[in-house]
Amino acid sequence: MAVYDALGATYARTRQADPRIAARIHAALGDATGVVNVGAGSGSYEPARTVLAVEPSQVMISQRPPGAAPAVQGVAEHLPLRDDSADAVMALLTVHHWADLAAGIAELRRVARRRVVILTWDQAVFRERFWLVRDYLPEAAAFDDTRAVPIDRLLDLLGGGRQEPVRIPHDCADGFGAAFWRRPHAYLDPCVRAGISMLAQTGDDALAPGLTRLASDLATGRWHSRYAELLTLESIDVGYRLLVTDS
Ligand SMILES: C[S@@+](CC[C@H](N)C(=O)[O-])C[C@H]1O[C@@H](n2cnc3c(N)ncnc32)[C@H](O)[C@@H]1O
Numbered sequence: 613m614a615v616y617d618a619l620g621a622t623y624a625r626t627r628q629a630d631p632r633i634a635a636r637i638h639a640a641l642g643d644a645t646g647v648v649n650v651g652a653g654s655g656s657y658e659p660a661r662t663v664l665a666v667e668p669s670q671v672m673i674s675q676r677p678p679g680a681a682p683a684v685q686g687v688a689e690h691l692p693l694r695d696d697s698a699d700a701v702m703a704l705l706t707v708h709h710w711a712d713l714a715a716g717i718a719e720l721r722r723v724a725r726r727r728v729v730i731l732t733w734d735q736a737v738f739r740e741r742f743w744l745v746r747d748y749l750p751e752a753a754a755f756d757d758t759r760a761v762p763i764d765r766l767l768d769l770l771g772g773g774r775q776e777p778v779r780i781p782h783d784c785a786d787g788f789g790a791a792f793w794r795r796p797h798a799y800l801d802p803c804v805r806a807g808i809s810m811l812a813q814t815g816d817d818a819l820a821p822g823l824t825r826l827a828s829d830l831a832t833g834r835w836h837s838r839y840a841e842l843l844t845l846e847s848i849d850v851g852y853r854l855l856v857t858d859s
C-alpha cells in the first residue's frame with residue numbers, strides 16, 4: 613500500500629494550488645508543450661499542457677478533479693514512459709518521499725527531453741527560519757532531518773541547474789508545512805495537520821506538548837507579541853526552492 617493511501621484521505625481539502633506559486637512553476641516550465649507530473653498527488657499545479665500524471669497512491673489519484681490529465685499509478689523510480697518522451701517533467705513537494713532518490717531523479721532525466729522542474733525545500737533554512745518547527749515543534753524538524761533532501765545533492769543528481777527561492781504568501785492557498793506561517797491557529801486543526809506529512813508522520817503524541825504551548829501562547833497573546841514583526845510581512849522565504857535543469 614502506498615504511504616499516501618493512509619496519509620492522503622483529506623488531502624484535497626487543505627491542499628490546492630496557490631496561484632502565485634503556480635505562476636512560478638509554470639514560468640519555470642517555460643514553453644514546454646507536454647508536461648509529465650511525477651508524484652502528482654491530486655493534481656495541484658498541473659498546467660493545461662500536462663499529458664500524464666504519475667502517482668503511487670490510488671487515494672490521491674481519486675482526488676484528481678474531473679477533466680484533469682490522465683493519471684497512471686506508478687513511482688518515480690520506474691516511470692512507465694520511453695526515453696525523451698516528454699518535453700518537461702515536474703516533481704513537486706515529492707522527492708523527500710521517494711524510496712530511491714537517485715533512481716527517481718535518473719528517471720526524470722531519462723524521460724524529460726528538455727527540462728526538469730522540482731519544488732522542494734532547504735531543510736537548514738526551514739529549520740532556522742520557520743518559527744513553528746524552531747520554537748514549538750522541534751520533533752517535526754527532527755523528523756524532517758531524516759528525509760529532507762539537500763539541495764546540493766539534488767543538483768548533483770540532476771547534473772546541474774539553477775535554484776530559485778519561492779516565497780510563501782501570508783494567505784497561501786496550498787496548506788503545506790509553512791503555508792500558515794501568519795495564521796498560527798491553523799496548526800491546531802487536525803485536518804490541516806493531516807495534510808502536512810511532516811506533522812502527520814511525526815504524530816500527534818510527539819507534537820502534543822508543542823501544540824499545547826502554541827495554543828496557550830495564542831490564547832494569552834504571547835505568540836502575537838513574540839512574532840509581531842511577522843504580522844507585518846506579506847510573504848517570507850523559509851527555504852522552499854524551485855530547481856530547474858535543462859537537458
Ligand atoms: C506532498 S504530496 C505532493 C503532491 C503534489 N505534487 C502536490 O504538489 O500537491 C507527495 C506525493 O508524492 C507521492 N509519492 C510518494 N512516493 C513516491 C514515489 N516513490 N514516486 C512518486 N511519487 C511518490 C505521494 O503519494 C504523494 O502524492
